[in-house]
Amino acid sequence: MKNTILASIIIPTFNRCFLLEKTVVSLVNQIFDYDKFEIIVIDNGSTDETKSVVGKLTIEHPQHTIRYIYDDVPGLLTGRHRGAKEANSDILCFVDDDIEAAPCWLQAICDDFKDPNVHLVGGKCLPIYDVPPPEWEKSLWSNNNDLKMCLYYSLIDQGDVKKGTDPNYIFGLNFCIRRQVLLNLGGFHPDCIPKRLQKYQGDGETGLTMMFAKKGLRAMYDPKALVYHHVTKERLTMEYLESRMFYNGVGYSYFLVRNHCKPILVFRLLLRAIKIRVRGLLRCSKDAFSERMRNAYQRGFDFHQSEIKNDPKLIGWIKKENYFDYSLPV
Secondary structure, eight states: OTTTOOEEEEEEESSOHHHHHHHHHHHHTOSSOGGGEEEEEEEOSOOSSHHHHHHHHHHHOTTSEEEEEEOOSSSHHHHHHHHHHHOOSSEEEEEOTTEEEOTTHHHHHHHHTTSTTEEEEEOOEEEEESSOOOGGGGGGOEEETTEEEEGGGTEEEOOSSOEEEOGGGSOTTEEEEEHHHHHHTTOOOOOSOOGGGGGGOOOHHHHHHHHHHHTTOEEEEOTTSOEEEEEOGGGSSHHHHHHHHHHHHHHHHHHHHHTTOOGGGHHHHHHHHHHHHOOOSSGGGHHHHHHHHHHHHHHHHHHHHHHHHHOHHHHHHHTOSOOSSOOOOO
């Protein structure tokens, strides 16, 4: 089977069955031979109707290969690495359970991988707002020539021309990589850990793309590899933005410890990271907003540093060689 399947689409999911349904429907509607790709749904312990929704989709689209696998080990690592293990293709396409792929998405990706020197492919990640966004949402975007992005919502647009790109601009919701490269680089790092287990959070795909860049491998941006990301009403709040910055602060602490960075660098790098992520909201409230986001980031960083001091097992978790075979040390 592995010889006939050109691409394996891996969807980690947790309690978002109605958004997941839209994701899968967009994938079965790809302009691509249905027998040349598979859809693998990794259910990370959902308590909603995820299993029955996938079952319904399997019946409605019998010509497609749609596989459902349940694994309740907490965290996005479960979906990503279990999906890679179960896949029957050498091209692994990781997407989130709240995206909709454009009909040409998979064809563009597979065309790009015909070049043996291309090892990672991503494309535009544009928003679908469930409700009209507030005016201040515009200020969350950064614009630099042909690079436009909003990191809070994992959105990016590098223009309408296919080109080589920095692998760090390939975001996890639209992340396509050769299997052997994923294995050689040690896979993903911990991500989307439940709040009660937040100390085990890591830097997600960032650790992988940084290693990718260090090795000098080629990443490709293809505007036709387009996905739309649902931005829900709940995300269009200050509270969500603060939680996202807290989460980034935890991940940044993980990064520093894992990469043996000297503590003296923390403040300088912290300010740089905040400068990249925080663009302000309305001009009249820019300073107050920046302070609020900076404080949330610092709280996340301090939380993680404190947990490292209080839990001797945590250092071992952070410095694991890889997380292909893992269970949380609880």
